[in-house]
Amino acid sequence: MERYDVVVVGAGPGGSTAARFAAQGGARTLLLDQRVELGQPVQCGEFLPTPAELADLFPHPEIPQLIREAFVIPPETVLRATHEMVCVAPSGRRYRFPLEGFAVSRRAFDKRLALAAEGEGAELRFPCGVTGVKDGRVRLANGGEVEGQVVIGADGPLSTVARGAGFAPTREMYRMITGTSLGEFPDAIELYFGHHTPGGYGWMIPKATDANVGLGVTRLPPGEDLGSLLDRFLTAWGLPRATDRTRWWVPIGPPPESARAGRALFVGDAANLVMATNGGGIPTAILSGRDAGVAAAGHCRTGAPLAEYDRLWRSHLYEPLLRAWRIKRLGDRIVERDRWLSIGMAYIGTKGLDSMMRLRWPARLVWRDS
């Protein structure tokens, strides 16, 4: 059986970043993914905040440096820069605030991150599915087995590694569907709220020559499926039809107390490290991946305890993620009815989310009613 210091399962943003930092820290690292083409199919809205916006979300003093090291958006993966977020209430009222970000191609982005890991010396193997994990032994779909002193579970919300290692965070999930609409769209991302998207929201994220449109919901109305919900949502808001649809999940449960089990560390979606308020999880997958890679390499090099990973990610990410989850729960109480939601959004429009919930992120959020 082949032995590695670190075996990373999943070459999404979390796994590739973990592998990059593990290899950079001197660990013999293997990065595995089941996909034939990394980043494909796209199961994402493909929106990223700029590094400056991201730094605003996470106040820990080390975050700016971490972002510089780990949250690098390769320019060739950027399809469009956006400058504003528009939140549309069920009443049709539009609330605008400045938000600098990028629509990226996940197809290109995931490949670039995996190549960056390879560039640091990690061995990248795909398609190579993992069917089970026990005590550092990783069973491969091709019948083989590899062993890692440390295994990093970066295999998304339905993590096989988590099942094998007995890691079971509280799983609350958005059901998501996304597709592509053709047309011309303004330089703003649009989020739509109301009964077409129960417990969640719909979006339009403009790209170079089209837009990523989709929705996430916490439950499906009886007799509906995600496809019919998306059709009704697009029609209701006058958005063009969507093709190339994919369906997937986003974990929106609370961040776990610990993101490790035995020799396994968990990052990104596999660990529930997602902003529950909006289902955005790429930046947190990358930042937790960085922490896991550093801790895993330190463990292999000096025998430092793997608990260092929990210390790192908790100090960097835990509080803002927990706060977002609490806000989501609070919001769930008012999104049940369109009327309450419109009133709630109007209230927030006047007072600002910051004063209401002492949420750091919207400190810069100046709602403009139009």
Ligand SMILES: Cc1cc2nc3c(=O)[nH]c(=O)nc-3n(C[C@H](O)[C@H](O)[C@H](O)COP(=O)(O)OP(=O)(O)OC[C@H]3O[C@@H](n4cnc5c(N)ncnc54)[C@H](O)[C@@H]3O)c2cc1C
């Ligand atoms: C419809 C939708 C829209 C979204 N929009 C946004 C957005 O606009 N911005 C944002 O920040 N976030 C968004 N998210 C969330 C974001 O996509 C995830 O949080 C992010 O991809 C998590 O990264 P990750 O590396 O943890 O996992 P993933 O990106 O899911 O990567 C997991 C990898 O593991 C591999 N894998 C899984 N199982 C196995 C196995 N058994 N063996 C081997 N490999 C395996 C997969 O092939 C995959 O490559 C969206 C999610 C969805 C579903």
